[in-house]
Amino acid sequence: MREIITNVATNKKPVWTKKDLLGLEYLSREEIELILHTAKSFKEVTTRQIKKVPALRGKTVVNLFYEPSTRTRTSFELAAKRLSADVINIATESSSIKKGETLIDTGRNIEALKIDIIVVRHNASGAPNILAKAVRSSVVNAGDGRHEHPTQALLDMFTLKEKLGNLEGRKVSIIGDIKHSRVCRSNIWGLTKLGVHVTVCAPELLIPEGIEKMGVSTTSNINEALDGADAINVLRMQFERDSALAFPSKGEYFREYGITEDRLKKCKKNIIVMHPGPINRGVEMSSEVADGTNSVILEQVTNGIAVRMAVLYLVATAKR
């Protein structure tokens, strides 16, 4: 572990100073690179026989989840445990207001238990921002409404860097329900800061107003999005929720936008196929593509732990 710390300290000038990780909009390129660099060292740890370092021994991480989540919560829990932190999970199906206690009161009560980091997922956009202002503990955003899901984007970027090296000048297309996706927003902020050309592709009604001001191109033509792309990030279509209003049916969506082997044949040979999960097979992409050689979907999941270890480590040891 000392090795990792010195690596971080000597190779990279920037020092982490932020109490919280609320979104990639708020980070500089250097800060993003620091997280990815730190994650690289932690990934090595996860390949060892004993996958645990004492970096956060004596620290406590609380997973405060207002929305159901298995993979993100598990990933954060494992990340914290591999850093030797103690972890508590608080899951509440209903929003704070329905429960009768406000988010800020909940946060302050948790903080009174002398914890160090609150990892929060919430259905209301901006909830982590509001929480972070109210508590002294670090707040890590594990997905808020349609706003951001920074650790998902960081693990996407980490995976891309593993495959492509420098991302400067690369072309990445994000395909699917752009409008309702926090994963998309975080990816846009992060990728554009690293010099990536980002295209978002969706049926017109699922491209939100003004998104091009975030520095991306937009299209509703899947061929345009695939043409020349080094990687595609395929988002989940939430037919059970909002997406249904904008597109008639799963079958039609698959025909118009689904990623199939036929469509991949016309792409760059080594195009990288990503998906934040959980996949709707036969909606966003075919099973063949999901399980095929271009897919890095399971590697994303693996990398998620290293990236979250890096984030927890950096916010816990921030030079405030």
Next chain:
Amino acid sequence: MNSILIKHGRVVDPANKRDGVFDILIKGGKISRVAKKINEKAKVVIDAKDKIVSPGLVDMHAHLREPGREDEETIETGTRAALRGGFTSVFCMPNTDPALDSPDAIKDLAKTIGKTALSNVFIIGAITVGRRQEALCDFSAMREAGVRWFSDDGSSVEDPELMVNALKAAKKEKLLLIEHCEDKKISKTGVMNKGFVSTKTGLRGIPKESESIRVRRDIELAEKIDTRIHIAHVSCLKSVELIKNAKKKGIRITAETAPHYFSLTDEACQCYDTNTKVNPPLRTAEDVEAIKIALRENTIDAIATDHAPHTDAEKGVEFDFAPFGMIGFESALSIAIEELVDKKILSWPELIKKLSLSPSKILGIKKGTLTEGAGADITIIDPEKKWVYKKEERASKSSNSPYMGKTLKGYAQDVIVGGRLVMKERKLGVCS
């Protein structure tokens, strides 16, 4: 009641087209004389050198929350805040609990006003019973109780047929309808302006059309019935265009805006500060520009605060869950000075007019003037004084303002209501 002599002030009185240094003598609750030099002895003498002596400001749109939400504001605290802001007359909206929808409700509140109000308070009645948008209130009975202005503010009158009936009834009784223009089928569950910032923040957007489409309908209905209508809190370019055209056509429409619509854009929402959550929402730079031009061109007649108090507990939640509204009494004049006078959008007489004479005319009250013989409601403004809007020094019961903590410029220094000096050098209390 003692006599008051205000000396050496720059008297700005749009009703008499007066703008210059004059002395004003107040006797028996009325303006006794306005002249270049008055040497008569008075019990109280105010040196208003370098100050602006204005007719008492009139706020045609405020929420005083009584009855029902006395935890947010009361007639007493609300009018204290109004005086601190230089407002000597305040119109309170009927979206209280219960709503102000009957002569009894009006009479009860009038009693409270008589006992506790520090400024003049005029009651606006609800258009529909319980603000439920089903049946019209008994306008003529409420008129007898003293109400000549009606609004379902907080909501628009959604049903066009109901609106037609309301306009007809208002015409018959010579009353004014004040419309909150919002098509709920468009605004839905939105919490801020729809656009780049709502996309970025992931907050649900309210399209500008939710306002302008309703403005369009109401103009058309007012034209058809051939009666007056007043549009509350205009926030966007499209509404301004519609109102401008309607006025050109001779339709009897008037409009107001609020200081936050000419000073803030939706970018203020990007930090999820729930004090920036208002309805209609803060719009974009082009709208702010359009509102300013509309004020200059008199497309928008009046500036009102839409003072909407909410407790810290109500506002201290996720942006989605917080109620709409911000308080405005204590900051409105300062914001208007900085955004309109300093930026040369309006001259002092034009600003004073929008804050006093114009709303008085729209509402048909004898206020907003310094004519000899008129009731003495006067606001003396220090136009240059820098001050910090501190939470602990506020007069309102609530503190939900995005301007809280900010350094502002210019304020009401002394206020006279009905010939009584009720605020002296920023301190409230009857001093004469």
